[in-house]
Amino acid sequence: DSGVTQTPKHLITATGQRVTLRCSPRSGDLSVYWYQQSLDQGLQFLIQYYNGEERAKGNILERFSAQQFPDLHSELNLSSLELGDSALYFCASSVGGRGGETQYFGPGTRLLVL
Amino acid sequence: TQLLEQSPQFLSIQEGENLTVYCNSSSVFSSLQWYRQEPGEGPVLLVTVVTGGEVKKLKRLTFQFGDARKDSSLHITAAQPGDTGLYLCAGVGQPTDSNYQLIWGAGTKLIIKP
Numbered sequence: 001d002s003g004v005t006q007t008p009k010h011l012i013t014a015t016g017q018r019v020t021l022r023c024s025p026r027s028g029d030l031s032v033y034w035y036q037q038s039l040d041q042g043l044q045f046l047i048q049y050y051n052g053e054e055r056a057k058g059n060i061l062e063r064f065s066a067q068q069f070p071d072l073h074s075e076l077n078l079s080s081l082e083l084g085d086s087a088l089y090f091c092a093s094s095v096g097g098r099g100g101e102t103q104y105f106g107p108g109t110r111l112l113v114l
Numbered sequence: 115t116q117l118l119e120q121s122p123q124f125l126s127i128q129e130g131e132n133l134t135v136y137c138n139s140s141s142v143f144s145s146l147q148w149y150r151q152e153p154g155e156g157p158v159l160l161v162t163v164v165t166g167g168e169v170k171k172l173k174r175l176t177f178q179f180g181d182a183r184k185d186s187s188l189h190i191t192a193a194q195p196g197d198t199g200l201y202l203c204a205g206v207g208q209p210t211d212s213n214y215q216l217i218w219g220a221g222t223k224l225i226i227k228p
Contacts, residue, residue, distance in 0.1 A: 002156065041220065041221070042218055042220035043157070043218050045215065048215070100206030100215070102147065104159075105157050106156055107155060108154075108155070
């Protein structure tokens, strides 16, 4: 158990809909990262927040947005969903804001868009 | 743009065989991390190599960082079915980089058949 929690574990929705994925980092970690992983693919870095502020941006679509709240939990919002958005979405956390630190991953949210 | 290439992308071998997975780049990294991801779970850090030429052992797994800190390898001796998973390498850029983030390889999917 990494200490990072993600909800929900599974999500099935339809094209055009909007969903929100939630992540709680390990106790004491200030950074949260979001990743997308399609079937049998590597990790695609989406975005990083550090202590409530956006720190780094990766290949995040404009239809996707994220935020980190004062209690450090984070939400990833996916809107106007398309079939190709079906994937595993991972949240990771680390102690500080430097992206090169060890990241601790949650169990992921499996999103299926029908 | 820094890139990390992993090879092979997929490997299926019999229990007891040896194997090597490679992670190569034209860029220099300050350190390199190896993660293992089991089906349905998030990646878990196995090891971080920091010094050029460094060799680290984790039971039957041997990790090596290239002398020039541009490449790394993971060697598994006498592979076991429990070694099955997706192996990911992630390079840590230079501290002076403006975007000091992990650079992820695409992963090697390893299947060990009993």
